[in-house]
Amino acid sequence: MAFNTLEYLSQGKIDFLFSSTLYDRMSLIELIRRVDNKNDIINGFLSKLIDIDPSFCFKVIYDNDSYEEDTKKLLAKGEVFDDEMLLNLLANSSWGVDYFYEHISEIEATLKEETYHEIFVMLFKDYKKFSKLLAYYRAHPNTHIRFLFMEYILENYEDLFEVIYPDLMLYLTSITYRENEQLTLFPDLMANEDISHLAYLILKSKYKDKYFMPLKEYILANYPENDLAKELIIPVMIYDTSYSYRYVQNEIGIAEFSRDPDRLFLTSSTEKFFIIKNYPNLISRDILEHYQACYNRFREEDTQLLDLVNMTRLGGKLLEFIDKYLTLSTRATWRYIASGSTGVVYQVGDFVLKMFRTKWSYEDVICPNLFLIVKNYEEIYIRDNRGIVECGIEVQPYLKRDAKNVDVKYLGYFLHELEALGYRYTDTLMSGPCGDNCRLLDSYLDADCADPERLPNWFKEMPLVLVDRDRIYPNDALYIRQLASHY
Numbered sequence: 001m002a003f004n005t006l007e008y009l010s011q012g013k014i015d016f017l018f019s020s021t022l023y024d025r026m027s028l029i030e031l032i033r034r035v036d037n038k039n040d041i042i043n044g045f046l047s048k049l050i051d052i053d054p055s056f057c058f059k060v061i062y063d064n065d066s067y068e069e070d071t072k073k074l075l076a077k078g079e080v081f082d083d084e085m086l087l088n089l090l091a092n093s094s095w096g097v098d099y100f101y102e103h104i105s106e107i108e109a110t111l112k113e114e115t116y117h118e119i120f121v122m123l124f125k126d127y128k129k130f131s132k133l134l135a136y137y138r139a140h141p142n143t144h145i146r147f148l149f150m151e152y153i154l155e156n157y158e159d160l161f162e163v164i165y166p167d168l169m170l171y172l173t174s175i176t177y178r179e180n181e182q183l184t185l186f187p188d189l190m191a192n193e194d195i196s197h198l199a200y201l202i203l204k205s206k207y208k209d210k211y212f213m214p215l216k217e218y219i220l221a222n223y224p225e226n227d228l229a230k231e232l233i234i235p236v237m238i239y240d241t242s243y244s245y246r247y248v249q250n251e252i253g254i255a256e257f258s259r260d261p262d263r264l265f266l267t268s269s270t271e272k273f274f275i276i277k278n279y280p281n282l283i284s285r286d287i288l289e290h291y292q293a294c295y296n297r298f299r300e301e302d303t304q305l306l307d308l309v310n311m312t313r314l315g316g317k318l319l320e321f322i323d324k325y326l327t328l329s330t331r332a333t334w335r336y337i338a339s340g341s342t343g344v345v346y347q348v349g350d351f352v353l354k355m356f357r358t359k360w361s362y363e364d365v366i367c368p369n370l371f372l373i374v375k376n377y378e379e380i381y382i383r384d385n386r387g388i389v390e391c392g393i394e395v396q397p398y399l400k401r402d403a404k405n406v407d408v409k410y411l412g413y414f415l416h417e418l419e420a421l422g423y424r425y426t427d428t429l430m431s432g433p434c435g436d437n438c439r440l441l442d443s444y445l446d447a448d449c450a451d452p453e454r455l456p457n458w459f460k461e462m463p464l465v466l467v468d469r470d471r472i473y474p475n476d477a478l479y480i481r482q483l484a485s486h487y
Contacts, residue, residue, distance in 0.1 A: 010044035029059045039066055063092040083115040101132055120152040138164055139176040147194035154201045168211050196227035229268035232257040258282050273310040294319050297334050302344055305355055312382040312391040321378055321395055325351045340434045347398050356392040360471050362481045367469035371449040372418055374465045401440035413458045426471045437468040
């Protein structure tokens, strides 16, 4: 029957659609949209099918000017455009631009970021048709989308950039300069990543002499931690003649970095470790020695983890914690203690510093605060969009007493008490594959508890605490978010 489906539809015969597969339906929609006499076919079935199968009809007619009113009725009843359909609507219909502009907030709420590039391509191919949208994106209220627009122009229509932005410095915040705009004393700034990359694009452009220095000073004044150094010193990927890509030194960026290395280094949010390893000769001696002294404390084996800490914008916090907790300590001890399945532990004076490449748990609350668990003085995790920890730092008190010779009954008391508090533990307390997860407090009075005197007697006798704040879950949790062992 497939060979005469178009004829059937043109004659108003629609029954076969209700037994066709999803693949056949989608193929038929594309077939109808491609044929020269599509309107004859649509006129044959539309009135019979539009109330029975509105989605099929919508996907056929949405960008066809002959069916504008039908399309708008279907939109009012709940049909929606996906990104590809929206692009087709803008390209093929006479009313799509106005519809897009009138509904832009709700449309952009679900628009994929990569679709903006396709929209921008369309705008510049027919700027007269899309003048209203060009003006809108020029000062988009979302500063990230505005950055994407600026980026597209600089990379594809550089000569037009100053025509569209006669004064770039006026367009770096969420102010849109539209009529009746309610102004604020504290407009949103562009994201650090966006404005730093914009500065690099300007540096490579014909507008370097006019805008790079003002933009650089603006970033240094408004972004105490920024990615400008990263944009300037990280190698760039270029297309090779052998049909492949390779990384080369960023000559333009390094030359610019070398003109003001200390300020760019000190405000760098991610690349201090990289700069010290690769460009130490550019940094002032006193600054270099301070940071080298911190980084040289770590083992060579932890270089990759230090790279990760810096790449995830925790490098500044790491150095801050080292300085803070050495200052608070009664001793200047620094030593490597151990490595586990997910990180490494160092003693920092009277404290321990833990750096993680992940955590087994990716619950919203990874670990509760209980007297059975050592207290975290600092706890900072970077997670991906699934909630999985990509990097983290913790600071805890240093516990000098291990629990190797603790009577096994106390381990039983510990687990019983943990269950009574509403939690269970999915790892081993002692003698696990990665070592011991428990140690002893100097005194039960040091427990993470408002009133230590009310703690159980067994704990007062043997203040056993978990030092690995991970893999603890509520007893009633039917599903736990925990990485598989092969992760």
